Structures are given as structure tokens and as C-alpha cells.
Amino acid sequence: MDVHNAFLHGDLEEEVYMKLPPGFHTADPMKVCRLRKSLYGLRQAPRCWFEKLALALRTFGFKQSYPDYSLFSFVRNGIILHVLVYVDDFIIAGNNLAEIDRFKTYMSKCFHMKDLGKLKYFLGIEVYRGPDGIFLSQRKYAQDIIQEAGLRGAKTFATPVEPNHKLASATGPVLKRPEEYRRLVGRLIYLSITRPELSYIVHILSQFMQTPLLPHWEAAIRVVRYLKGCPAQGILLRSDSVTSLIAYCDSDWNACPLTRRSLSAYVVFLGSSPISWKTKKQHTVSNSSAEAEYRAMAYTLREIKWLRQLLDTFGLYTSRPIQLYCDSQAAIHIAANPVFHERTKHIESDCHQVRDAVQDRLITTEHISTKDQVADILTKALPRLAFDKLLSKFGVRYHPPPT
Missing domain, CATH: 3.30.420.10 (Ribonuclease H-like superfamily/Ribonuclease H)
Known part of the structure; x- marks a missing residue:
């Protein structure tokens, strides 16, 4: 589910004043407006919205999780509901469809909600359900990275990083446009949510955000060329x-x-x-x-x-x-x-x-x-045979895109 204009629902506790909006005239030009509700752009807006949302969920009977404050759970008479919140987007899971519908109706009365149906796409993560379990990938996100880098027709690599690389002590010219490097590495960091084999090289590349050199850019491009050969890989959360x-x-x-x-x-x-x-x-x-x-x-x-x-x-x-x-x-x-x-x-x-x-x-x-150490793929650059072996043990696999 999604909330329309989420930050406008929050109630302000602090005194916040704003100038009169354009077109609004008053006899006293020294007067200003005092905000009663939060607005987009206020630093308090996210906190005010979350407090309002948490109050609505607790009123329904949910309890906030201490390990993860964005997770709320409802357990009563054999009925289990879990709600995961990311700003104004919700994932709802439960064991009773009627109770889920009742909760959706309640939330629609509290806020202006939009029901997006079964979970298929959430924050760039694609979700596929099958007999084996739930498959998570970022296929479209990876293809967008390849498209933005202009490498749709480039040659692919079998591994994301060259073995025995010397990136930490590399020398070379400083990139003229380091913001392109920072943007690319930032997108690769988010892609590693479902691509654990990228964790090592992303860790290495993220250390040179301040002053990236040409060898660092070439290493980042190699990662994109690796992605071109397997954009639809992801992880399977097995049902068994x-x-x-x-x-x-x-x-x-x-x-x-x-x-x-x-x-x-x-x-x-x-x-x-x-x-x-x-x-x-x-x-x-x-x-x-x-x-x-x-x-x-x-x-x-x-x-x-x-x-x-x-x-x-x-x-x-x-x-x-x-x-x-x-x-x-x-x-x-x-x-x-x-x-x-x-x-x-x-x-x-x-x-x-x-x-x-x-x-x-x-x-x-x-x-x-x-x-047989699975975590070895996260600590060093491996040759292709060892890389493929540990990747299969990790559970990373290819899933054909839906037709």
C-alpha cells in the first residue's frame, strides 16, 4: 500500500512560522502564518508523519518491534499480521486475508491510501512467487545502470573484479567528472541488496569517492559489464x-x-x-x-x-x-x-x-x-571457477523475466 501526501498528515509540536503565500493579502504586512500541520521540506516532517502512523497502527492493536522500529506486528487469537514501513510505502503480510482486508479498510479511513495489490515491485526490488519460494532481484535496476553507462552493446565479464587487483595503491589521472563515479558506485551499493557477489568490489570502490582515479572508474565499468551478462540474477527465499x-x-x-x-x-x-x-x-x-x-x-x-x-x-x-x-x-x-x-x-x-x-x-x-567457505566470496577477488562455485553455494541464481 501507498499513502498519498504522507508528510501532510503529521501534527507539529514545535512553533514553526512561514511567510504569507504569494497572492494572499492582509491589512497587516507584518503578519505571518503559523503551521499546525507538517509540510514537505520541513526537517520535522518525516518524524511527525511516523509518529502519526505509529499511533494509528498501535490503535489497531499493532506492537512496534524493538529490533526494527519500522516493523509492526499484530498477533491475536491465531491471527498474525506484520507491516513493514518505508516512509509512505507499506508491505503487509499475514495469515488471514479477511483480517488483512479489515486492516486495509481501517488504514483507508485514517489516511488517503492506495492499494497496490500483491507485492511485485518494491523500492526497485522485483518479487516473483513460485513453487520453490520467493525470488528477489533487481533486474530492471541493473538494466538501468547498464543503459546509463552506455554499455548495452559492450563485451561482458564472467567476474565483477579482476583477481590480484591493486586498486588500493593504484595510480593514474584523476577523473575530471568524479560525480559520475560517485553516482555509479552509489547505484552499485543499492544493487548489492540482492547481489551479494558485488559486496567485495563495492566495498573497495566506495573508498575512493573523494578523489577517484581512472583505474577506479575502469574497475567500476568492469562491474557494469559483468552485470550485462547476468542482469536478472537474484536470491531465492526457499519455501522449504x-x-x-x-x-x-x-x-x-x-x-x-x-x-x-x-x-x-x-x-x-x-x-x-x-x-x-x-x-x-x-x-x-x-x-x-x-x-x-x-x-x-x-x-x-x-x-x-x-x-x-x-x-x-x-x-x-x-x-x-x-x-x-x-x-x-x-x-x-x-x-x-x-x-x-x-x-x-x-x-x-x-x-x-x-x-x-x-x-x-x-x-x-x-x-x-x-x-567451502561461502563468505570467502565477500573478502577477496576470486578466479572464475572458485567464484562460480561459491556463488552457487550462496544461492544466487538466474530467474527468467516474466513475459
């Missing part, structure tokens, strides 16, 4: 997936040649469906690869805790420990051994939350071979 979390974490020690900071990455699956992934440079320099992997485990643990709280909101609570796969035996031993020793005395205390989580049976740390 179990409701248990499985996480993989990995790190690339001293990945940045300039700062010597390591790169962390994780991917979390709900059953066999990927639901969360990220690539991020660590905040400090690690003294060893084991320490870098241990920090990656701590980084993944924070995401696991948040996802577990979010699943509790959906009524998917599980008491079973979550499996966390890592390809470093040394990091697993550090997590399992709470004894102070030389290799761990310089590691910050927040990283040792991994030890507490293992002892509390929140997670279990499991070793996995490097060649």
Missing part, C-alpha cells in the same frame, strides 16, 4: 527452508595495503536462504590472521544476536545454538578457551563476547574448509 540460522564468517588479514587493516565478512542463512551479508574493514590492525578471524567472529555475532531478536518478533524463537562456521582453527580455539594467554591479552574485551556466546550455548563454532 527450516527456521534455523546458520552463519559463515571470514577475514582477509592485512587486506588494505595502505592501513594494513583486515577485511571482515559474514553471511547468515535462514535454512538454505541467504538473508544477511556484509563486507567491512576492521577498525584496528590485527597482529595475526587468527586475531583477524576472531574479530570477524565477534562482528558476525552482533548480527546473529540482532537477527535472533528479529525472528522472535515473527514468532520463530529457537533455543538451539546457532552454528557459526569459520575456516580458522586458531580462532575457534580462542573462542573455546576462556583462559588468558599471550595471544589474546591485547584483544579488546568486546571481541570476547564470542567466548561468552559459546559458553551460553547461543552459538557453536564449527570449522569449515577454506574451499
Whole structure:
């Protein structure tokens, strides 16, 4: 559903004044207008609108989720409704069509609403339902990127980034129009919502927004040429997936040649469906690869805790420990051994939350071979064979566009 003129519904609590609109005449030219309702352009407008919306949802019986304040849930007498809000756009999910219709009628009385029917397109994400589950892609968004870059007839690449690249220490002329680079990288960042294989190269390219060089632009164009060969790829949320979390974490020690900071990455699956992934440079320099992997485990643990709280909101609570796969035996031993020793005395205390989580049976740390480490695709540039293998394990696949 969509709300017409959402920001005009908010009620202002502050005193805000505006000049008289053109064409409005009064005997006293010193008079001004005081706003009672929010207007587009006011800094308070988004907050005022959300407060008005949240009040309407709570009046119906919804409860706001603490892990995600934009999620509202209604659970009563076996009826379950969930509403996800993005500014003035709603996604409504539930197990009772009659109750969904009643909720739509209620919202139409509160605001001027537009019913867009079944979810097919939301914020650039295309949704296809099939017997296997729900497929998410950004096919049209990817094609728009290719069209804007003028590469519809260009040669394609099998991988988004060249192995053994030297982009961090690259030299070359500065781009004359850096705003084009920033726009392209910004669009690639949004595309990585359904294209996890882009996380690594997008992470690299986004570090040169201030002063991009020609090699950086050429690397970004290579990503677009990779997209041209597979614009309709996306992720499948399988209908037969179990409701248990499985996480993989990995790190690339001293990945940045300039700062010597390591790169962390994780991917979390709900059953066999990927639901969360990220690539991020660590905040400090690690003294060893084991320490870098241990920090990656701590980084993944924070995401696991948040996802577990979010699943509790959906009524998917599980008491079973979550499996966390890592390809470093040394990091697993550090997590399992709470004894102070030389290799761990310089590691910050927040990283040792991994030890507490293992002892509390929140997670279990499991070793996995490097060649089967799914998160490896998020930390480094891989050759084509390894890239295709891990991409298939990730669950990224092609879906033919609807006719």
C-alpha cells in the first residue's frame, strides 16, 4: 500500500512560522502564518508523519518491534499480521486475508491510501512467487545502470573484479567528472541488496569517492559489464527452508595495503536462504590472521544476536545454538578457551563476547574448509571457477523475466 501526501498528515509540536503565500493579502504586512500541520521540506516532517502512523497502527492493536522500529506486528487469537514501513510505502503480510482486508479498510479511513495489490515491485526490488519460494532481484535496476553507462552493446565479464587487483595503491589521472563515479558506485551499493557477489568490489570502490582515479572508474565499468551478462540474477527465499540460522564468517588479514587493516565478512542463512551479508574493514590492525578471524567472529555475532531478536518478533524463537562456521582453527580455539594467554591479552574485551556466546550455548563454532567457505566470496577477488562455485553455494541464481 501507498499513502498519498504522507508528510501532510503529521501534527507539529514545535512553533514553526512561514511567510504569507504569494497572492494572499492582509491589512497587516507584518503578519505571518503559523503551521499546525507538517509540510514537505520541513526537517520535522518525516518524524511527525511516523509518529502519526505509529499511533494509528498501535490503535489497531499493532506492537512496534524493538529490533526494527519500522516493523509492526499484530498477533491475536491465531491471527498474525506484520507491516513493514518505508516512509509512505507499506508491505503487509499475514495469515488471514479477511483480517488483512479489515486492516486495509481501517488504514483507508485514517489516511488517503492506495492499494497496490500483491507485492511485485518494491523500492526497485522485483518479487516473483513460485513453487520453490520467493525470488528477489533487481533486474530492471541493473538494466538501468547498464543503459546509463552506455554499455548495452559492450563485451561482458564472467567476474565483477579482476583477481590480484591493486586498486588500493593504484595510480593514474584523476577523473575530471568524479560525480559520475560517485553516482555509479552509489547505484552499485543499492544493487548489492540482492547481489551479494558485488559486496567485495563495492566495498573497495566506495573508498575512493573523494578523489577517484581512472583505474577506479575502469574497475567500476568492469562491474557494469559483468552485470550485462547476468542482469536478472537474484536470491531465492526457499519455501522449504527450516527456521534455523546458520552463519559463515571470514577475514582477509592485512587486506588494505595502505592501513594494513583486515577485511571482515559474514553471511547468515535462514535454512538454505541467504538473508544477511556484509563486507567491512576492521577498525584496528590485527597482529595475526587468527586475531583477524576472531574479530570477524565477534562482528558476525552482533548480527546473529540482532537477527535472533528479529525472528522472535515473527514468532520463530529457537533455543538451539546457532552454528557459526569459520575456516580458522586458531580462532575457534580462542573462542573455546576462556583462559588468558599471550595471544589474546591485547584483544579488546568486546571481541570476547564470542567466548561468552559459546559458553551460553547461543552459538557453536564449527570449522569449515577454506574451499567451502561461502563468505570467502565477500573478502577477496576470486578466479572464475572458485567464484562460480561459491556463488552457487550462496544461492544466487538466474530467474527468467516474466513475459
